Amino acid sequence: MIYSFYERIKGINLMKINLKSMKMMNKQMILRYLIENGPTSRMELSRFTKLTPSTISRIVSDFSSEKLVEEVGYSEKSQIGRKPINVSVTKRFASSVVINVGVEQTTVAIGFLDKSIIEVKRFSTGTLKSFISTVNASLGEIEKKYPLNSEITSIVFAFPGIVNTQKSIVIYVPNLNWRNLNLKDAINYPYRIIADNEANLSVLAESVSSEDAKKSENIFFLYVSQGIGGGAMINHQILRGSGFAGAEIGHTVVEARSDVKCHCGNYGCLERYASLVLPVMEYEKNGRKLDGKTYTEKFQILVDLYAKHDKMAIAALEEFIHYLSIGLINIVNTFNPEKIIIGGGFNKIWKYFGEELHQRVSERAMPGVLDNVTFRDTYFDEIEAPVAGANALAIEMMVNNLN
Ligand SMILES: [Zn+2]
Incomplete structure (x- = not known):
């Protein structure tokens, strides 16, 4: 077969592109491995990626000159001979x-x-x-x-x-x-x-950091703070929706004839009944003030009182638990995920209210739908879950845009 000049040129260009993209894929694979697994020897990298030791050395040396990786200590994994040097991603940038x-x-x-x-x-x-x-x-x-x-x-x-x-x-x-x-x-x-x-x-942070969530295809993160947000990961992908409002569970209506107006313009939204704000306001209604500068701090104090069986705190949190359980059953019936994770402004909701919430959700659930659903608090505490997710996203963007 005789190729026209144009096609030959095209062929050459394509070959260049393919070689370039293959080199890029190798670089991405190595960097991702180091990010996920921490310090690793060149030998282990070669074993994992199936790339030749010389390719690994060349790429590691490129990364090293870009100050993306550095040598750190020795690998303990090799038993024979001299211990190989580990390489690790740097904190240089x-x-x-x-x-x-x-x-x-x-x-x-x-x-x-x-x-x-x-x-x-x-x-x-x-x-x-x-x-x-x-x-x-x-x-x-x-x-x-x-x-x-x-x-x-x-x-x-x-x-x-x-x-x-x-x-x-x-x-x-x-x-x-x-x-x-x-x-x-x-x-x-x-x-x-x-x-x-x-x-x-x-939900992104959980899916890349916590062992159980890494294995789950469908996860829902219920973000409870001054409002209520939802993040759904369906078949390992974040549900965005056509207007970026996928999984906005906080603005689903839970009181159809309510005259309680929501910030979103609608009436009777879940967010107006199950955020951290309402129980604090309910408790303070009769003149007893909770310490704290923010609703999150006040909610923490309210929960401490609840744990000590304070009657007013229990009464103030009753509606919160009721509507939160309605939100949860709506999530179960809409997405039926394997995992529902709760976090946000206050990260220990399941720890304090889990048993009660589970009981109420079970009463409203159709037969069988809860069989594979687990509920828990977020894995994150001191570092906020969105912050960890934001850094994970930045790392992925950076790896994707490697030169
Ligand atoms: Zn709303």
Whole structure:
């Protein structure tokens, strides 16, 4: 067969592309392995990836000159001869600066390639204008103190609302009444900008970090804070929906004829009955104040009183437990996931109310639908789940965009 000149050129180009993409895939595979498994010898990398030792050495040396990996100690796995040197991802550059936006407070954290995270700052979220200026000022401070690199570092936002993840535009944050916020326009720094919903990032964090969730195909994260969010991972993929509002369980109606208006404009939404706000307000209604600056802090104190069998605390939390169980049965009947994980502003809901919630959900469940469903608190505690998810997303973006 005689190829035309054009086709030969095309063939050559294709071959170049294929070689390039294969090299890229090898680099991605090695970096992912090191991120997931920690320090590893070149020999182990070769065994795992089935790449030749010389290919591994070349790629590790490329990564080393880009300051992505470094040599750290010796491998204990080899029994014979000299112990091989381990290589590990470095903390030389931050993989992410995470801005985890809450209705009352925003957390700023720095994430690294080894998945470690340090929280650097908290501030009152405030108005949209003050929020943007505080974020830009914080980024200025962080740039001076921490090693950022525009090839590696992403700025990742977690929002309690609906986010166009493709364009990094916040479509709507009901509890703050923020609309159409284009983050690429608002942020003055030359890093990749990523934004997502806090519950979606939480379900992502669980699916890459906790052993049981890693094995689950379908997981639902119920994010309970000043509002209620939902993140659904269906067949290992986050359910986005056509308008980025997939799994917004907080705005499903649980009181059909209610005149309780929700921030979203609808009436009788789950969020108005089962967030952390309502039981605190219920308790404080009769003049007994709870200590704490935020609803989350007050809710913690209320739960402590509940654990000590305080009658007023039990009464104040009754509606919360009732509506939360309705939310849970709605999740079971809509998604029927293997795992429902609860977290958010308060991370120990299942620990305190699990038995009661399970009882109430069981009473409303159809036969058999709960057989494979497990419920638990989030695996995350000190580091907030959306922050861990944001760093995981930044790492994946960075690996995907390797040169
Ligand atoms: Zn609503």
